[in-house]
Amino acid sequence: MPDIKHFDPDRALERAERLFWRHGAATTSIQAVTAETGLNRSSLYATFGDKRELHLAALRRHVRLRSAPVCAALAADPRGLPAVREFFAGLVDARCEGEYARWGCMLVNAYAGEEAADPEVRAVLDGHHRSLRDAFRAVLETARDQGQLAPGVVPGDGAEVLVLLAYGVNVRSRAGAGAGELHRTVAAALAGLASGSR
Amino acid sequence: MPDIKHFDPDRALERAERLFWRHGAATTSIQAVTAETGLNRSSLYATFGDKRELHLAALRRHVRLRSAPVCAALAADPRGLPAVREFFAGLVDARCEGEYARWGCMLVNAYAGEEAADPEVRAVLDGHHRSLRDAFRAVLETARDQGQLAPGVVPGDGAEVLVLLAYGVNVRSRAGAGAGELHRTVAAALAGLASGSR
DNA sequence: TTCATCCTGAAACGGTCGTTCCAAGTTCCG
């Protein structure tokens, strides 16, 4: 083993992930990545390959470290509908306040970009879509078994609806929609799922 | 009046609109616009100004000629819920089949792009959001007056939910989601609005 | 017809893009 890397690859990837997240793949230049990470072009290319591979690695890191844990926690939550409400409350807050306010969701942003034509990008997006949908379905099945669900609500279909709702929240939050407005809208959408609500 | 334009500005703008719609603002070059429209840089700049202004004009044309008429027809539809179902059926078909399949919605794409930080772009997006929401609210009020609405559904809140649902459909359709899947999901979402559904 | 006015075509601007290359430096193994 002759020489060792002088930097932490995952730390650099996390910086790149943030750039791609906030500005998008097309408008994030390699130069911007080198400036943000502190390392130079050679190290970047030697470690991650070209820009497309770097973006893919950033997308996959995002799914692995940010999206997947949330999906797993959601799927394993035994509370039923309250878990769904908590998920959306956290989503709205994360999108409207704090460090990542108005960044939207990195994956939803990728849907709308030119990069969505890339089969490997699409595979990441599809994988995340399935994860989130399956998590919602599990929670809705739990809710149904506990009698929380309004009659007529099918967990599989309801889960797809909730995923689209989450996409909508992510889209709308990027244009500066207020947290209060989104909380209210989400509450109205979820009210239709609960038994005894009407 | 010395000389007259040798081309139809709106025809050129429509070509540019399609490029921005399909590929996004960042990845559509002026060169691509000149190639698509057939006119050269000078005429382009003299007519529309720089790239930002061209993109804004394309966005506004999109709202004026494609989005606004649909919103107006929706708002004026006297049928209530069937109008909502027809809107979404048409949306899903337009996004999944035909000439514009998998292009998504130009406005939703703009939400996710870097251009959403531009105040003028954001004004266009907000205007469209309000138009669509108001149209949905009008239709839901009609539905309520005709007894079609499930008790507990507030037209104002339901309208916001439907807009987010539409955003979700637009996002998901760009990654190749099937029309059948989206039709089914939309149907499940709308079922919760109808009276006697549960 | 003359002329002022506008449009068109094409070349060119500086800047930035993603990517490659290579010399110099650093590290571990024997």
Place this chain on the structure above:
DNA sequence: CGGAACTTGGAACGACCGTTTCAGGATGAA
């Protein structure tokens, strides 16, 4: 200590970016 293996810094590549400029052609008014 010698040298192979690998990283690093930095220059350089051609291509493309958005934009400007200008000469020359076309047009309508007087």
